[in-house]
Amino acid sequence: MKDNLKKLKPEEKFVIIGKGTEKPFTGKYDKFFEKGTYVCKQCGLPLYKSENKFNSGCGWPSFDDEIPASVKRNVDDDGKRTEITCAYCGAHLGHVFHGEHLTNKNIRHCVNSISMDFIPEGKPIKYNRAIFAGGCFWGVEHLFKEKEGVVDTRVGYTGGRTKNPTYEQVCMGFTGHAEAVEVIYDTEKTNYEELTKLFFEIHDFTQKNRQGPDIGKQYRSAIFYTDVEQKQIAEKIIKELEEKDNKVETKVEEASTFYVAEKYHQDYYKKTGKQPYCHYKRKVF
Known part of the structure; x- marks a missing residue:
């Protein structure tokens, strides 16, 4: 997907890239308050x-x-402010400020309009993300x-407390990640429910804090939802599985x-030509 990012106009490049x-x-x-999602x-x-x-x-x-x-979040070039960027493509959004007491959350993301598009409530969003953990992320x-409809994947670390963890730190089991x-x-070609069902079919969800020979909390089975709908879908599927004993x-x-893992971990099996040692697809649904 990163090879097919939207072609930007000069004024968009000035903000998003420059x-x-x-x-x-x-x-x-700026003064726009319709219901929907900013992408x-x-x-x-x-x-x-x-x-x-x-x-x-x-x-x-x-x-x-x-x-x-x-x-x-990144330290700005001025060394003082905190820059915010799109976590996936790195597009510059603006800056984030704390302690202004403007809302109960006491935080303000100050974002350039030109860095975003708006999708009205009720209209489909073309691309979305899902985050799953089910043992060694290579497999x-x-x-x-x-899976048809999957346009990109990245392996990494999430769900813990250590900032910017390394693979070695995560493997030691002290980061919580x-x-x-x-x-x-691509939401036109697949959906979150299909992806979640596939997740349960490619790992052993009955194992706690392990997957095959890999043992430790870093290998736990988990679904990390980004909105209420994803949470509800995940919980519904788990209930279906439990009802089947x-x-x-x-x-x-x-x-x-989500902390992106080191480059050598990305597309590991494609790079090495090897095959997963503890992940395979089986019929569950």
Whole structure:
């Protein structure tokens, strides 16, 4: 998908690639408060929900929360402010500020309108993400890549407390993170329910804190949801499995920061030509 990002106009490149700033009070979403979802202008993935948008009076769209796992924070080039970018494609969004007491959450994402598109409530969003953990992320990623509608995957770490963890730290079991896979999918070709059912068919969800020979909390079975709908779908499928007398150890947790793993872990089996040692697809549904 990263090879097919939207072609940007010069004024969009100035902000999204060049990290510029549009003039205050000129953006199309500054005084815009319709219900819906704001997505990244460059890759189309969801960033913000309209219910988290508020009028700060600063001249740029303001939000007091992001969709889980959608926004990445970086130290700005000035060494003082915190830059926010699209967690997937790296598009510059703006900056985030704390301690202004403008909402109960006491946070303000100050975002350039030009960095976003808006999808009205009730209309489909073209691309979305799902995050799953089911043992060694090499095998989970390999099998998700075979699914029609999956346009990209990234392996990484999530669900723990350590910032920017390394593979070695996660393997030691002290970070709280799980080896996980971020699945980017085309909603016109597949959906979250299909992906979740596939997840349960490619790993042993009856095992707790392990998968085959891999033992430890980093190999736990977990679904990290980014919205209420994903949570409801995951819980519904787990209930279906339990009603069939299956023991389900899979936990359903709200998504948090997804830390992309080191390059040599990405597309591991494609690079090495090997095959998964503890993941295979079997019929469950």
